[in-house]
Amino acid sequence: MAREATDRFGVHLEPGDTVLLARQAANRDPARSVEPDRFDVTRPEQRHYSFGWGAHFCLGNALARLDIGVAVSTFLERCDGAQLVDSHPKRIPFTADEQLESLAITLPGRR
Ligand code: HEM
Numbered sequence: 499m500a501r502e503a504t505d506r507f508g509v510h511l512e513p514g515d516t517v518l519l520a521r522q523a524a525n526r527d528p529a530r531s532v533e534p535d536r537f538d539v540t541r542p543e544q545r546h547y548s549f550g551w552g553a554h555f556c557l558g559n560a561l562a563r564l565d566i567g568v569a570v571s572t573f574l575e576r577c578d579g580a581q582l583v584d585s586h587p588k589r590i591p592f593t594a595d596e597q598l599e600s601l602a603i604t605l606p607g608r609r
Pocket of ligand 1: 547
């Protein structure tokens with residue numbers, strides 16, 4: 499909530515105005531990354547906000563990084579050749595981050 503009248507990012511705010519931040523926009527600033535919406539694991543590493551920032555930086559970030567590393571490497575080991583069935587999978591509208599309803603893949607040699 500704005501505590502005082504201010505002009506930020508081309509918007510005028512009065513005291514008491516509610517400000518909603520679009521957290522989906524974090525890490526997707528075209529001024530900082532080339533084609534920020536394109537998934538590219540070869541991007542040079544740079545500061546990101548996926549675990550927040552400052553005083554409330556995610557306390558579980560080390561566990562989350564470990565979990566994700568194990569999950570991704572296990573998937574790649576066991577599901578070599580996996581292909582997306584639909585390149586635009588169905589999402590659940592209006593959920594935080596528009597969560598996936600399902601993500602169908604095919605695995606070679608399996609039905
Ligand atoms: C990929 C997984 C995760 C992501 C993307 C994530 C993301 C975040 C973000 C963005 C914040 C900051 C929220 C804010 O500023 O209000 C946060 C805070 C926090 N996270 Fe995570 N988190 C993850 C996993 C975990 C895990 C596994 C744990 C615990 C085992 C955890 C515990 C916490 C706690 C306790 C805070 C609050 C810290 C504070 O307010 O001082 N997180 N997380």
